[in-house]
Amino acid sequence: MISKVAKMFLMVVALAALTVAVFQVLRLNSALKSSTSDNDRDVGVLYGSLLLFSLLFYVYFAADGVLNENFIQVLAFMAFAALFTFYVVYQVVEESSAAAIVQLVVVAVADIVLAGLAYKLYLIFGWQVYKRIGSDRAIRSAYKTYQIALALLKIDFQFQIVLVALNLVLILDVDDPEFYVNVAAIPLIIAAVVVAVLGLRHENKPATLIFVVLAALEPSYIVFRVYRLLTRSKYSGLPRPQLVAMAVIAVLLRYVFLAVIAVAYSNFGSGLREQLSSFGMSAGSGSRASSGRGGSGPGPAAGGKFEDRRMTVV
Numbered sequence: 114m115i116s117k118v119a120k121m122f123l124m125v126v127a128l129a130a131l132t133v134a135v136f137q138v139l140r141l142n143s144a145l146k147s148s149t150s151d152n153d154r155d156v157g158v159l160y161g162s163l164l165l166f167s168l169l170f171y172v173y174f175a176a177d178g179v180l181n182e183n184f185i186q187v188l189a190f191m192a193f194a195a196l197f198t199f200y201v202v203y204q205v206v207e208e209s210s211a212a213a214i215v216q217l218v219v220v221a222v223a224d225i226v227l228a229g230l231a232y233k234l235y236l237i238f239g240w241q242v243y244k245r246i247g248s249d250r251a252i253r254s255a256y257k258t259y260q261i262a263l264a265l266l267k268i269d270f271q272f273q274i275v276l277v278a279l280n281l282v283l284i285l286d287v288d289d290p291e292f293y294v295n296v297a298a299i300p301l302i303i304a305a306v307v308v309a310v311l312g313l314r315h316e317n318k319p320a321t322l323i324f325v326v327l328a329a330l331e332p333s334y335i336v337f338r339v340y341r342l343l344t345r346s347k348y349s350g351l352p353r354p355q356l357v358a359m360a361v362i363a364v365l366l367r368y369v370f371l372a373v374i375a376v377a378y379s380n381f382g383s384g385l386r387e388q389l390s391s392f393g394m395s396a397g398s399g400s401r402a403s404s405g406r407g408g409s410g411p412g413p414a415a416g417g418k419f420e421d422r423r424m425t426v427v
Contacts, residue, residue: 116237119179122187122230126175129194129223130168133201136216137164140204159282163275170271171197178264184238185257186264191231198224245389252388255380259313262377265370266309272363273302276335279359283351284342313374316381321374328371332364 141161171193178186201220205213246253277295285292305327312321339360342348 115180118230118233118237122179122227122234123176125223125226125230126172126190129220129227130172132216132219132223133197134165134168136212137161137168139212159278163278166278167271167275174267174271177267179234182238182241183260183264184235185260186267187231187234187238189264189268191227194224194227246385247388249384251383252385255377255383255385258373258377258380259385262313262370262373263310265366265373266306266313269363269366269370270302270306272359272366273331274299276359276363277302279356280338283356284338284348309374313377316386318378318381321378321381325371325374325378328367332367335360335364 138161141158171190174186174193175190178184178190198217198220201213201217205217242253242256246256277298280295281292285295305324308320309324309328311317312319312324339357342351342353342356
């Protein structure tokens with residue numbers, strides 16, 4: 114059952130995301146009304162839509178991390194929340210409007226509250242990991258690598274969807290065959306994520322290898338798109354620095370993820386799957402383990418407080 118701390122964490126995340134979404138929609142609406150170019154309107158709608166998509170994704174990212182007791186994912190969410198706060202600060206410097214200042218105050222307060230709640234989640238999740246994994250260092254290390262791989266997989270997925278959207282709206286023409294290749298890539302990206310999750314959770318080597326091979330090939334297409342973006346004059350009106358930066362981050366993230374998944378692959382057969390199976394769960398489904406086996410040892414005392422709060426997640 115989800116703890117009060119987890120509920121509070123998710124409520125603050127939802128409140129902050131809703132606040133940012135409302136202010137961004139108002140800002141986008143104002144920008145569209147003052148725009149005199151159809152192209153500027155299209156670009157504005159695209160960026161606004163991608164921002165809202167990113168907000169929805171990170172709300173899901175936070176909820177998934179909390180419900181599956183993946184503190185690595187919660188930590189990654191906190192890092193992205195901090196980056197988004199810098200973006201809000203940039204908006205305040207750029208606009209200096211009352212709405213932007215209110216948005217900054219809400220986001221900053223939410224960050225502080227979330228930091229405190231995240232620390233409490235760290236303590237709670239540490240105990241749950243100990244119940245599932247025990248004190249075996251090799252299995253704990255394998256579990257940590259697995260959690261990092263899952264978190265990176267979700268972030269990588271978000272980047273790939275954003276890149277495809279930018280390709281379809283800003284770069285490619287409808288009569289370009291490459292346009293339809295990118296449309297077809299969306300279900301393929303989703304299918305690849307499913308294969309990766311199944312491969313990691315069930316320690317399925319063929320599925321994991323198939324994903325790794327496909328994932329290693331994709332950055333070459335991103336590099337190709339960046340080359341055309343920088344060398345063709347018809348793209349001179351596009352925000353090239355931002356698009357190139359997004360592409361570079363996506364490629365670097367992909368190779369970091371592949372390095373982590375290679376380590377996770379090498380851990381197959383270490384006993385992690387069997388350890389988690391004893392709780393009637395596959396790897397990564399942390400929230401279901403709380404009511405399973407492993408109830409012995411120092412656990413929550415009366416009132417929901419932990420006898421040993423020094424237990425760590427990794």
